[in-house]
Amino acid sequence: MNTNIVYKKNSNCLIEDMDGELLVYDPESATTLHLNNSSMIVLELCDGKRSLTEIIRLVQEAYPGQSEEVEADILALVEDLTSRQVLQAIYP
Amino acid sequence: MPTNWLIEKAGVSIAVECCSFEAERLFDEVFAGLKCQATVQEADVKLSIDFDGGKWLLIDHSADKKTTYNHSGDLAYMLSDRIVFNVADKTEQAHCLHAAAVASQGKAILIPAKSGSGKSSFTCWMVQAGFDYCTDELILLNNHVSKNKSLRYVYRPIQIKPHGIDAITPLLNNQIKHTGNMVNAITVDMLGGDCCEQQELDAGLFVFPRYDKDAGFEFEKLSPAEAGMNIMSNHVNARNLEGHGFREMMSLVRQVPSYTLTYGGFDKLPNNFADTITQAIK
Numbered sequence: 001m002n003t004n005i006v007y008k009k010n011s012n013c014l015i016e017d018m019d020g021e022l023l024v025y026d027p028e029s030a031t032t033l034h035l036n037n038s039s040m041i042v043l044e045l046c047d048g049k050r051s052l053t054e055i056i057r058l059v060q061e062a063y064p065g066q067s068e069e070v071e072a073d074i075l076a077l078v079e080d081l082t083s084r085q086v087l088q089a090i091y092p
Numbered sequence: 093m094p095t096n097w098l099i100e101k102a103g104v105s106i107a108v109e110c111c112s113f114e115a116e117r118l119f120d121e122v123f124a125g126l127k128c129q130a131t132v133q134e135a136d137v138k139l140s141i142d143f144d145g146g147k148w149l150l151i152d153h154s155a156d157k158k159t160t161y162n163h164s165g166d167l168a169y170m171l172s173d174r175i176v177f178n179v180a181d182k183t184e185q186a187h188c189l190h191a192a193a194v195a196s197q198g199k200a201i202l203i204p205a206k207s208g209s210g211k212s213s214f215t216c217w218m219v220q221a222g223f224d225y226c227t228d229e230l231i232l233l234n235n236h237v238s239k240n241k242s243l244r245y246v247y248r249p250i251q252i253k254p255h256g257i258d259a260i261t262p263l264l265n266n267q268i269k270h271t272g273n274m275v276n277a278i279t280v281d282m283l284g285g286d287c288c289e290q291q292e293l294d295a296g297l298f299v300f301p302r303y304d305k306d307a308g309f310e311f312e313k314l315s316p317a318e319a320g321m322n323i324m325s326n327h328v329n330a331r332n333l334e335g336h337g338f339r340e341m342m343s344l345v346r347q348v349p350s351y352t353l354t355y356g357g358f359d360k361l362p363n364n365f366a367d368t369i370t371q372a373i374k
Contacts, residue, residue: 021317
């Protein structure tokens with residue numbers, strides 16, 4: 001996976017903070033996605049400016065000692081959210 | 093002369109024409125809970141039912157489709173299916189939820205679920221336990237449900253598929269009159285219960301049921317996010333509504349408590365379960 005890519009949220013998706021848990025509704029597919037707290041953080045960091053490398057580094061700084069797990073989890077999450085069209089890739 | 097009955101729900105009007113004495117009697121016995129009016133006026137959708145030559149007949153004039161059935165239970169099922177489909181498909185005035193509902197003290201207990209998850213069977217249990225029956229298929233929530241939790245419903249007899257009959261037979265007071273190959277029509281009198289007299293109720297509780305023959309009993313509170321996921325998967329007319337009704341539904345699940353029920357049969361439900369449900373209503 002190319003970690004130089006910048007990701008942004010699909011502006012068509014509706015996002016609702018439900019008391020610390022996030023629901024993302026995609027009107028195109030009429031599907032709803034339930035994200036936990038750590039997934040919410042990654043989604044918020046996908047702001048169309050930061051690259052995936054920067055996002056991984058920021059989260060690794062917040063969870064020292066878990067670098068490998070953090071990277072693997074973020075890559076899997078971003079891949080999943082992209083396939084569900086919640087995230088859109090902006091190629092450099 | 094045929095009788096026309098007018099059903100008006102969430103801005104959609106449906107006329108049901110009963111073309112014979114037998115059709116009139118079936119409609120009266122099975123759809124009394126719809127509380128519709130005799131009419132001569134035109135409606136958005138016109139359906140006709142008849143009994144001729146030992147066969148039941150359903151005509152959907154809007155779809156230009158005529159179908160015959162051997163059993164009254166199957167006609168009742170398909171007639172209610174056409175009513176429910178047309179309301180859900182055409183209305184822009186309500187959030188349509190695929191859900192059963194019963195009532196207690198003016199509050200609705202909503203039971204949203206996919207087909208096959210035991211929604212109708214559990215509804216039978218709720219009615220025999222003393223809750224008033226509203227519907228086993230379609231709820232019409234106020235379009236601005238974040239400000240007003242009121243709802244209406246589309247009545248139909250409780251529809252039990254042939255493979256589900258054994259489970260509810262111990263709950264029945266008398267034999268099923270309107271049987272079918274597709275479903276059997278259960279009316280509340282057979283369960284010793286009553287239909288809800290109020291056509292408008294406030295949402296008081298969500299119960300998401302799941303029957304699993306190997307399960308015991310679990311009744312667990314859901315977070316608003318978990319409830320929101322479940323609600324949206326049972327929202328059937330989202331595409332007709334501004335913002336797909338998402339924000340309004342999320343507001344509703346913040347206000348109304350939600351539980352999942354997993355059970356392996358009515359014998360697994362605790363003796364005080366009806367009281368537990370009543371106490372959970374907000």
